[in-house]
Every structure is written in structure tokens, then in C-alpha cells.
Amino acid sequence: MLRKLRLTHGLSLEEVAAGIGAGVGTLYRWEQGINSPYPRSLQNLASYFNVSTWDFVDISPNRSELADLRLHAGLSQADIGVAFESAGIPRQSYGKLERGVLEPTPEQVRMLVKLLQQSEEIVRAAIVRSQYRKETKDFR
Structure with a gap:
């Protein structure tokens, strides 16, 4: 979902990472499913893309x-x-x-x-x- 959002908005890893205050490597690992964002980072991502945190997971x-x-x-x-x-x-x-x-x-x-x-x-x-x-x- 994160990668899809980023690409849909035409943004680079660097732009999103800077926008939410995370490292590029961290954002890459989130996109690849290697790691998951901490709660505050999840909130930052949702705010950055103007979506709900629920949009990042498969559970309601x-x-x-x-x-x-x-x-x-x-x-x-x-x-x-x-x-x-x-x-x-x-x-x-x-x-x-x-x-x-x-x-x-x-x-x-x-x-x-x-x-x-x-x-x-x-x-x-x-x-x-x-x-x-x-x-x-x-x-x-």
C-alpha cells in the first residue's frame, strides 16, 4: 500500500522520507515489508498521504x-x-x-x-x- 501511494503521488523515496522525518532506508524496508512502522510513524504516513491508518492494513x-x-x-x-x-x-x-x-x-x-x-x-x-x-x- 505504501509503495502504491508513493508512486500514485509521483513521489520518490527521498521525498516521502523527508516529509515524514524518516530515513530512506527505513521507508524502503517498510515498503518491502521487512519492517513495520512504529505507531507514530504510521500516523505520520497517514497524515502525509491524507489517508487513514486503517488504509495500511488488511484489518478493520x-x-x-x-x-x-x-x-x-x-x-x-x-x-x-x-x-x-x-x-x-x-x-x-x-x-x-x-x-x-x-x-x-x-x-x-x-x-x-x-x-x-x-x-x-x-x-x-x-x-x-x-x-x-x-x-x-x-x-x-
Whole structure:
């Protein structure tokens, strides 16, 4: 998708790399699928091309796990942990939610809706999918 966008806009690797503050080699590895952009870089790419971060992946918000929603919001686990901590919620709670080992409180769900910029329904469904993935992984 990235290469297609770049070529459609008639841009070189150098131009896009400079536009988003990344190295040419880094951008090349993203295009080749060797590496994936960090959340902030994904946001920068989406902004640069005026598209959604969802345009870069084959999964929709309706089928996403919590980690997918976080990445598309351009946030790291640490970013959400800091936001949780500022609200009096233990910082490590988010990682446990993402791994599916913690049942969220209503306050955590409200915060995630705001931070991830998704509806409560999508956030709750992502949490359930994260928990299900953990359960099926444990039984293998």
C-alpha cells in the first residue's frame, strides 16, 4: 500500500522520507515489508498521504484486537500507561488488558474509548477478541 501511494503521488523515496522525518532506508524496508512502522510513524504516513491508518492494513476496526486499535491511534503501550496513571489507574493495567489477562473496569473502558478514538462497542469487542486470543493460545 505504501509503495502504491508513493508512486500514485509521483513521489520518490527521498521525498516521502523527508516529509515524514524518516530515513530512506527505513521507508524502503517498510515498503518491502521487512519492517513495520512504529505507531507514530504510521500516523505520520497517514497524515502525509491524507489517508487513514486503517488504509495500511488488511484489518478493520470491527475485527481488531486492542493492540490493533492502539497502533492505529498512533499510541504505544507506554503512552496509554501514562494516561492511565494520570487518572489514578495503575500504569501496567493497559498491558494486561491488551494481553487479555485483565477484565476492564468501566473507567478503563471510558479512557480507552477516548484515547483510541473508537466507539465503546468497538473497544469492548476488541477487548473480548484479545481475551479470546489469549484463551485459545493457552490451550494450544
